[in-house]
Amino acid sequence: GQSLEQPSEVTAVEGAIVQINCTYQTSGFYGLSWYQQHDGGAPTFLSYNALDGLEETGRFSSFLSRSDSYGYLLLQELQMKDSASYFCAVSPYNQGGKLIFGQGTELSVKP
Amino acid sequence: EAGVVQSPRYKIIEKKQPVAFWCNPISGHNTLYWYLQNLGQGPELLIRYENEEAVDDSQLPKDRFSAERLKGVDSTLKIQPAELGDSAVYLCASSFSSRGSGANVLTFGAGSRLTVL
Numbered sequence: 735g736q737s738l739e740q741p742s743e744v745t746a747v748e749g750a751i752v753q754i755n756c757t758y759q760t761s762g763f764y765g766l767s768w769y770q771q772h773d774g775g776a777p778t779f780l781s782y783n784a785l786d787g788l789e790e791t792g793r794f795s796s797f798l799s800r801s802d803s804y805g806y807l808l809l810q811e812l813q814m815k816d817s818a819s820y821f822c823a824v825s826p827y828n829q830g831g832k833l834i835f836g837q838g839t840e841l842s843v844k845p
Numbered sequence: 846e847a848g849v850v851q852s853p854r855y856k857i858i859e860k861k862q863p864v865a866f867w868c869n870p871i872s873g874h875n876t877l878y879w880y881l882q883n884l885g886q887g888p889e890l891l892i893r894y895e896n897e898e899a900v901d902d903s904q905l906p907k908d909r910f911s912a913e914r915l916k917g918v919d920s921t922l923k924i925q926p927a928e929l930g931d932s933a934v935y936l937c938a939s940s941f942s943s944r945g946s947g948a949n950v951l952t953f954g955a956g957s958r959l960t961v962l
Binding site: 742767769774775776777778779782821823825829831832833834835836837838840 | 848849876878885886887888889890893895901936938940942949950951952953954955956
């Protein structure tokens, strides 16, 4: 089976850098994805790591280490609009396009 | 391009009543998903379609839940009868995925929020 663990809440101030960790137990997967969800809104895709290492997309970066069963999302130059929930998700082998999500981390950005 | 469209956005019903949710995915997306999201939790897969075929419905409570995707486009998720514990947000998502590929970006709709009284 698969399980993913994330911190439930993180608080940071505007302009700061925050890292949201995701540890997982899975028998095998194609990659680790990150989604953002604002209150009452749809989850939206942020980033995907198929290989170990860092992927950078603007202010957001995502990292994967398969040997450590660990990944993280790094948000730089935080803005108030980054206040949202962030979910890591895995695509298990041999299950087509299925995505299994973690419980999510609620990020609060303070002025 | 229109995104994934869901309706209704909100629904309040009494327990034991039926309810149905509708989803129109992004044009050209062959895979459609129904997820359930409880407050403060991550989305949990209920059913996944590839074209009109339900390829993964292992998490769908089949005694009361049913789904269909006629002609491989729109989909409907039904609950009959609804129970108090069914109160949640029902998310529809779509993607274009090819067999054997793991890189898969899901586009979600805004969801249908169900309250069962």
